[in-house]
Amino acid sequence: MTRLVLTRHGQSIWNLENRFTGWVDVDLTDKGEAQARRGGALLREAGFAPELAFTSVLKRAVRTLWLTLEELDRVWIPDQKSWRLNERHYGALTGRNKQEMIDEHGAEQVKVWRRSYDTPPPPMPLDDERHPRFDPRYADLGASELPSTESLALTLERVEPYFRSTIAPELEQGRDLIISAHGNSLRALVKMLFKVGDEEIVHVEMPTGNPLMIELDGLRPVEAAYLDEDRAQDLPPCP
Numbered sequence: 001m002t003r004l005v006l007t008r009h010g011q012s013i014w015n016l017e018n019r020f021t022g023w024v025d026v027d028l029t030d031k032g033e034a035q036a037r038r039g040g041a042l043l044r045e046a047g048f049a050p051e052l053a054f055t056s057v058l059k060r061a062v063r064t065l066w067l068t069l070e071e072l073d074r075v076w077i078p079d080q081k082s083w084r085l086n087e088r089h090y091g092a093l094t095g096r097n098k099q100e101m102i103d104e105h106g107a108e109q110v111k112v113w114r115r116s117y118d119t120p121p122p123p124m125p126l127d128d129e130r131h132p133r134f135d136p137r138y139a140d141l142g143a144s145e146l147p148s149t150e151s152l153a154l155t156l157e158r159v160e161p162y163f164r165s166t167i168a169p170e171l172e173q174g175r176d177l178i179i180s181a182h183g184n185s186l187r188a189l190v191k192m193l194f195k196v197g198d199e200e201i202v203h204v205e206m207p208t209g210n211p212l213m214i215e216l217d218g219l220r221p222v223e224a225a226y227l228d229e230d231r232a233q234d235l236p237p238c239p
């Protein structure tokens with residue numbers, strides 16, 4: 001049985017401020033760092049010894065990975081960063097306060113933007129200085145790959161090829177590994193691995209800094225649990 005751990009980054013400054021974050025590179029809060037360390041300690045207690053690690057190019061996920069691996073005394077394992085594991089791009093909602101958006105547009109509309117499978121938020125204008133086309137870390141991406149907004153469906157479209165080409169072959173060879181990423185890039189992976197329907201994925205939430213340990217038979221989940229039981233969320237059934 002191979003073990004795959006999915007960890008959403010610890011609490012970020014904009015999680016605390018209740019702002020849509022997406023591709024903005026905000027850091028962890030002190031609480032977020034503590035959550036990441038605790039996640040690492042729980043993984044150590046569970047005897048988890050990953051051979052490889054994967055993360056996004058956003059510091060809240062990268063630093064969560066570092067803090068986790070420090071607790072595991074495995075900072076030496078190979079790691080790989082990819083923009084394909086980034087949070088979904090939140091378009092024109094980026095930086096806006098979630099409660100203020102509810103007050104302006106209504107709870108139903110905001111829920112559709114946040115959790116519907118295939119309705120993206122309105123796009124970020126191309127001349128917005130926060131647009132990824134101005135960010136050197138995305139300089140190698142083609143114009144068609146640079147998002148101005150993303151639904152969960154579009155997020156899955158760029159997460160899945162990376163998972164299949166780069167991560168899945170390692171799992172299929174029996175290597176335990178950890179992916180430190182984001183609420184919605186991990187929801188996309190959960191949707192794919194657990195074969196969750198487009199309607200059902202609306203109800204899947206990922207808690208910050210709480211490792212989700214998945215036992216795999218090949219690529220099929222046979223058991224899954226959050227290690228911090230007090231902050232666990234409901235999981236879809238194993239397929």
Ligand SMILES: O=C(O)[C@@H](CO)OP(=O)(O)O
Nearest residue numbers: 019020021022087114183
């Ligand atoms: O703002 C974001 O980027 C994400 C994760 O914090 O928010 P949500 O949970 O609303 O999709």
